[in-house]
Amino acid sequence: MNDREDHSQPDEAQAAESLAVPSRRQMLMMGAVATSAVVSIRPALAQSAASVMNCEIPVPDMGRAGQYIAADGRLVPPDTPGAFPAGRVFKGEDVKAAIKGRSLPGTSYEQSQAYMNYIRRLQAGNSGFTCYASLQMPR
Amino acid sequence: MAQPRFRAEDASHLVIKPLDDLSLIYHRRSGTTHVVASPVPEMLGVMGGDPLGVEEILERLSQRFELGNETESLIPVVAARLEELAALGLVERL
Numbered sequence: 001m002n003d004r005e006d007h008s009q010p011d012e013a014q015a016a017e018s019l020a021v022p023s024r025r026q027m028l029m030m031g032a033v034a035t036s037a038v039v040s041i042r043p044a045l046a047q048s049a050a051s052v053m054n055c056e057i058p059v060p061d062m063g064r065a066g067q068y069i070a071a072d073g074r075l076v077p078p079d080t081p082g083a084f085p086a087g088r089v090f091k092g093e094d095v096k097a098a099i100k101g102r103s104l105p106g107t108s109y110e111q112s113q114a115y116m117n118y119i120r121r122l123q124a125g126n127s128g129f130t131c132y133a134s135l136q137m138p139r
Numbered sequence: 140m141a142q143p144r145f146r147a148e149d150a151s152h153l154v155i156k157p158l159d160d161l162s163l164i165y166h167r168r169s170g171t172t173h174v175v176a177s178p179v180p181e182m183l184g185v186m187g188g189d190p191l192g193v194e195e196i197l198e199r200l201s202q203r204f205e206l207g208n209e210t211e212s213l214i215p216v217v218a219a220r221l222e223e224l225a226a227l228g229l230v231e232r233l
Contacts (some may be wrong), residue, residue, distance in 0.1 A: 030177070031177065037175055037178070037179045038175050038179060039174045040173050043170035049210040122159070129170075
């Protein structure tokens with residue numbers, strides 16, 4: 001047992017008392033800068049490399065044919081200024097190239113950006129969602 | 140240089156299930172489940188849908204939770220978590 005002669009030693013009785021007093025707010029552990037706080041589990045999609053490249057993403061989803069695509073990817077009525085006509089189907093390999101910066105085939109730069117914004121907004125249940133999610137699997 | 144601001148993903152796009160020390164966040168748009176530890180779920184909670192800078196988020200956390208005395212030193216911690224969340228699509232960098 002240490003024989004400490006530390007006169008500046010914090011008053012342990014006081015410290016213990018402050019711990020026993022319930023604080024008004026819950027303590028939040030903030031962690032360290034370098035300590036990641038998230039582990040992500042991607043949807044389990046078993047597809048071969050070949051089938052991913054050939055899978056298709058319709059723009060727009062089949063149930064929404066007749067609407068146009070705005071620059072931010074939202075579906076809008078056909079007379080909306082600045083919106084692009086839709087009705088294209090893109091292959092997974094084309095969308096993968098577009099993610100890396102190439103324009104989608106047969107589209108202008110702005111049109112490609114609008115379509116890609118539409119694709120990025122796809123949710124589970126929309127046609128093409130599974131194809132798009134597969135493109136983001138690490139290989 | 141203007142401070143970067145961040146906005147959390149809309150709550151309607153997330154399903155959050157607290158466990159003991161961890162929470163599960165299912166992100167509908169990506170179909171991805173994120174297993175997250177403090178302070179991430181608390182940060183998302185205080186952010187609501189508001190565009191906020193790092194220090195504003197830390198201020199909201201300190202109002203809701205006890206963070207200790209050295210809150211200044213927590214700025215890089217909040218900033219690092221925001222970068223992580225932005226990379227995952229759970230917050231948007233404005």
